[in-house]
Amino acid sequence: MIERGLAHDGTIEREGGLERVAAAFTPVVDAARTRIAGTFTSARMHSAYLYGSIPRGTAIPQVSDLDLQLALHHEPTEADRADATAIEAALNRAFPQIDGAGILLTSTHVLLSELERHDAGFFIACLCTPLLGPDLAQRLPRYRPTTELARETNGDLALALDRWRTRAAQATADADRRTLSRVVARRIVRTGFTLIMPRWGGWTSDLNASAELFGRYYPQHADQMRTAATIARVPSPDPEVLSTFIDDLGPWLASEYAAVHGEKTPRPAH
Template structure:
């Protein structure tokens, strides 16, 4: 893998691996594997994956969260979601080295369908690390840092902004605002990076690197993007920061994204 996150043939390298998990997080990963196996077994679960800073080897104890993707044989049910929430809560309580747990539930049918080839499919093939079961990446193509990939991964920011505004209004506690700010900061910085990804010609999930690369192309928005990266790592309860991300940087970024890459293909 080169300095731009690419293989020798120019395709995007898979960014995580189990042997990169920091020692402090090995018990967390082992416990997650055990809970998922016990709860979902082979009847419901096709495969499970880690993603984020823990499999990339960049996680910080007490700060980083644990991110998991479960691929189910069938569409997730309310029982599946309740079981996932129980695993999230149990792991978060048991391990002080993580600050939250998030489990995504998706059927294999959705992950492999043509409409998701450059979104959920790319996510599995390049951003997820196999934890349990057969690897769906074997059924997916190799990916390059193209405008098509940019459009299909983050070309729907405009659709998300109204929901964030409603959540910001409904947030009544500092904890609520911190949770929202982390989500917004991460999505904004990743959208900012994929906006410039085809011009840069590579891939990274590092928040600070993403902000710095973005700033090369849009220096007038560089400081705001650095703030988004900081909030993505260390959430803030400051409503002024949320307002800046949702009502200033967000709308500008959504409009620029559409102008450069077009809109993401509509989902059902």
């Protein structure tokens, strides 16, 4: 039985916690906290968060990433990005148990904005674990598995497909195709899950569970979604795999998503 991830009042429970971090990743998290605090002072950064498999307690050494979100007092600058890149590089050098560190930079203005209430706001409130500073979740609502949440989290798959086609055409090395296949497969599975999320009535970030649940509602695409869940964990350099997601399953999924939930509210161009 797949847990629905809901509190007693029907709202989505926050996933993850520092107490769930496995011993193999504790030194990584400690080092990340120290480096971030030493670089992004309280004058620059409001708070920092972990997300992904490490705070959920499902990370696998040498396979899983270290994923971090920093909430800045201002819009990210080139200096902020350079500092984040330096921290990522230092963590990658020091800890072979992670398959890369990634730091997202976003201003508190954006994270708390009405436009991002059901996307970046939901991400902070339900999918991120506080690491440093005051928790922005205290300034955000409780969320339910609604069509609005589905639309605003993943209702822009069509735009992503255009970007992926360009990247796939430009990929010349197996390493590039592996990286892209992982990105594409993860997004496909998450979009497939949020497509059926309001009907199922719960939340999960588990990719296998997401694929299984999707298959209950769309059995004709169940095998493709299970394949996507596999590629999300074990990326493939095969161009045919990418083509299946980008030119077959992806376009169908984007069309069905728009029909069921509508398209995501457009964001300003950068």
